Amino acid sequence: MTSPFDPADVTWSRVSTRLTAARLIPATITFAVPIVVGVVLALILSPWFWLLAGASAGLLAWTAIVVPRQVRAIGYAEREDDLLIRKGILFRSLTVVPYGRMQYVDVEAGPLDRKLGLAKVQLHTASVGTDAQIPGLSPEEAARLRDRLASRGEARLAGL
Template structure:
């Protein structure tokens, strides 16, 4: 895991915060998922274009164009994902065009999940899911190494219990 010191400030970059980045293998996971999802209509369009009439190639062209767009955008999206542990809360930022910063106070956490699907396990990735007292503020950090996900889960659980005990 690499971290980058923040040099700017604003609503999405609080001063003095060192962001931890997610694994670059998350790019591969998202691109494989997109290729599988968009591959079916691409193959169907090619088959229709060859078997029925050539003007049905557009059925393959549209998802192929979307796949190219996804291949361009996903690496930037993954680089924009970061998290930071502070004394009283956890910060999670995402997005380039539509940015978001989620602040989860440790005392509001109810439980922390670690999830990994088959592709995630193959690529050595896991996702930490935070469940809070408010359903609308649940947050997740995808693309973590399993060891980092385990460490973060344990640390957040300890911090959450300590904050709840202090109430």
């Protein structure tokens, strides 16, 4: 039996595992501040501040467990008439973007992404609510996908 999130005739492409580091580094920095503040205040003022440090450390540990699983759940597949993007573990989502509905395709990379050799492809369609993005691609794959999607979109638009 096939799942609505895993069509039978689809071969999924995965994103880079370096996306895990790109998501864990900012989380570590974010949680490190309350951990350090909690430890310092617990040593100086009151042992109650250990709760702040402990809760932040617990959230960081949970993030370190969840993020790699989330990254492994991201995939995309190019089909004849559309692009499929899936993501999520607990709340799964499958986005189908018909090539004929694409208006333009962006490739983005922030400073950390560039340092880790990653890029994100963002698809813009006629629908405002479409969340069609593929993070964690190598810059070469992002450029190839951008060019391929743009040419397929133009071909489908010309056929209308």
